[in-house]
Amino acid sequence: MALLPQKDTNEKGTDEAVSTKIENDKDRITMPGCANAAGTYWYILAVIVKSLHPCCFQEVSFLPVHYYANKKAWITRDIFSDWFHKYFLPVAHAHCREAGLDDDCKILLFLDNCSAHPPAEILIKNNVYGRAPVTHSCNPSTLGG
Numbered sequence: 105m106a107l108l109p110q111k112d113t114n115e116k117g118t119d120e121a122v123s124t125k126i127e128n129d130k131d132r133i134t135m136p137g138c139a140n141a142a143g144t145y146w147y148i149l150a151v152i153v154k155s156l157h158p159c160c161f162q163e164v165s166f167l168p169v170h171y172y173a174n175k176k177a178w179i180t181r182d183i184f185s186d187w188f189h190k191y192f193l194p195v196a197h198a199h200c201r202e203a204g205l206d207d208d209c210k211i212l213l214f215l216d217n218c219s220a221h222p223p224a225e226i227l228i229k230n231n232v233y234g235r236a237p238v239t240h241s242c243n244p245s246t247l248g249g
Contacts, residue, residue: 132177138192141212145199150187153177179220188222193230 134152139145149169156173170191172183192213200209212234215221227233 134177134179136179136187138213140199147192147195150183150191152179152183179218181220181222184220185222193232196232 132154136150136152138147150172151167151169152172152174154173154175154177156171161167170187172186174180174183196211197207197209200211201207208231211230211232213227213232214234
């Protein structure tokens with residue numbers, strides 16, 4: 105919790121202590137990301153939240169992310185399938201073509217063992233491989249930096 109502010113300025117301009125307890129906060133967000141192995145190309149993030157039309161975005165007409173919502177802000181099979189077929193596959197194949205690879209090149213996609221991820225047959229049908237579960241100890245997003 106070292107990154108949270110210890111004091112905040114209120115409306116009257118005086119400093120007040122800020123509560124650093126966030127255990128009871130029920131806001132959730134899931135942000136699956138994807139990049140190529142060299143780190144030279146990042147896919148647009150997908151953002152999954154609880155509300156499809158939150159009040160804070162009333163005046164916003166464009167977000168530079170793929171925006172999804174469900175009641176728990178978790179990735180579901182429908183959300184993953186939509187992202188996979190509409191965004192991941194076209195961009196991955198376009199990137200392979202730009203890199204001078206064949207149209208039928210194989211794509212490696214590391215996935216954890218989330219039940220929302222499709223069965224291996226669907227991935228293989230689209231030349232995507234690498235369904236092997238990524239455990240917590242080797243998951244790049246949990247290693248820190």
